[in-house]
Amino acid sequence: LPIQENGAADFISSLLANAAAQPRDRPASGVDYVVLGGGTAGLTVAARLSEGGKYTVAVLEAGPDGRGDPIIDTPGQFGADLGTKYDWNMTTQPQSNGVPAVGWPRGHVLGGSSALNFLVWDRPNKREIDAWEQLGSPGWNWDFVYKYIKKAETYTQPDPDKIEAMNFTPVASDYGTSGPIHVSFPFYVSEQVSKWIAALSSLGIQSNTRAKGDNNGSALQPSDINPANSTRSYSAAAYFWPNSNRPNLKVLTGALVDKIMFNQNSIGNNLVASGVNFQYNGASYTVPVRKEVILSAGSVMSPAILERSGIGKESVLSAAGIPQLKELPVGENLQEHTYSFAAYELESGHTTLDSLRNNATFAAEQKELYTANSKNPASILTETVPSIGYINLQELVGDDEASKIISQAESYVNSSHSPYNATLWKQIEFLKKDNETVTQMELIGVDGYFAGAGAPVAGKNYITFFAALQHPLSRGSIHISSSDPTTYPVINANYYTTDFDRTVASAGTGFLRKIAATQTYGSYIAQEVVPGAAVGNDAASLEAFTTTTGFTTEYHPVGTASMLPERQGGVVDPRLKVYGTQNVRVVDASIIPLHVSAHIQALVYGIAEAGADLIKADASSTPVPSRTPAYLHQSSIFQRSHGHCLQPT
């Protein structure tokens, strides 16, 4: 059903009827808040704004509702919904430096990418978030963000048997206790998971049981799994369905947002959004908005919607035939984690997620087991990806090599004329001053064949290791090439365009071979199949592999509507408001100005929880005087709100 339950059909019909009948500057017929995109952040914001019943909230989501679909719900089937109707199936541009086009899955479903992701739930480093404040966004520091991440989560500590099997004891008090997203550990503990901490320890990497802003070391990370029934806990299941009977919260699926409409009259110099234009069932509609438009369409589509609305770079807009309303570097400062992979065939006799593919009887038994009792520790369908580690440059390449790499990186930044220089210098600071704590490389172990190259052989079982570059110096961009909302924007990922990125990423691939060679894993690995014997262990061979066939996206694009001062390339101010607008905000991964060493969903939920409180706080406050750049006012507003209005509700 394209229209959600509980009277939404009536609500939407009246909305559409009003939209057709009313002039655009008569917002009284519309809703208070229109949220564009019902994904990770969008449903979080919508649920929080609609609680208490004071405001009407409508969410426009392009994708379908995937409620009850096992390929979303079953933890052990992570990845199964890629390439389906739940995925936008985007692709980057091939690059002139030889880096090929790579696929970019993105959630096209209620819940967005939280329905598609691999359920890893971890946190950035404290210093990485404090850097946002230091870059010019007062109030956006670790303590603030951490508080809101915790607000999103309810954590369940594994029972003692599982802790013993994992060889790892998480610290429960580092997590939230009453948020909508359930965070727990898979019931099934695989062989590779139980050996992760020991294997990395034999390489000198200490384990780290904490989850409160210091992520350096090896760890077993929880997943967004609801332990009551061992299903994915994602934004639709956690934030929307339990609240779908609220008369003031409506979600329309199958609604493709085209653009934001603005009033003829601005307030001072600020554009005032009056409605949102979208396509639904082949027709075009405008929803009038009384208070605000909130863009939560993700790092690819939020910038695209802004550009179609006339906000963006003149060169981009004029090429797409769109009249410009406000010059802003929308779609720039794109940062993305890449990861390279190495896959190993195991000696016979091991069970992995490959066994589900290899053995139909085993797969049927496992399905039955999961259906009968999804909490059964023997149920491999509860398995996810807990084995994670974050290491710094010195741990990756040794002190001498690290010094050389850092001084090259410093020279690069010194000669860079990027408008995002301040963010690049922060990265140098991470490398030089914060190197003990801020890490550069993520290591992951997955129980089965998950390499983005080659193919598993029927009947065999594998283990795959990943090395993910966390702080690339390269910056890319995402821009529209057409005013047509059905045309995908052009993604220029600009991967590996700096020596630093190539060198560090390639060293990561080399490190995966060290993990495979540890006594812990070496004893049950039969052979390396990717990169394979044809790829040598010298720097040139590793780089050739890592930057062509041996890597893929880690699915974490950020920065395309960066929260930075406008003079430093910012698109939104610290209240997440788009510069030059009175009532348009961006609340999703695209506001992240500088990438973090973490999987980002927990952070995105935290941003959305914080964003909802900022929006509510502003609902009753005086607008910022329009003649002065908004960011100059944010500090005092933030402080005031922080004290009185930004309390969890």
Ligand SMILES: Cc1cc2nc3c(=O)[nH]c(=O)nc-3n(C[C@H](O)[C@H](O)[C@H](O)COP(=O)(O)OP(=O)(O)OC[C@H]3O[C@@H](n4cnc5c(N)ncnc54)[C@H](O)[C@@H]3O)c2cc1C
């Ligand atoms: C395959 C994959 C694996 C990942 N694995 C992990 C992981 O294990 N752990 C982790 O922490 N993070 C992971 N991530 C990243 C994380 O899930 C995302 O960064 C995060 O969910 C992004 O949230 P968002 O709100 O910014 O965007 P999204 O959740 O993507 O939401 C955007 C929503 O807007 C909708 N939309 C877009 N354009 C329009 C339009 N024009 N009209 C209407 N609706 C529109 C989309 O359909 C979507 O529902 C993964 C991501 C992917 C894709």
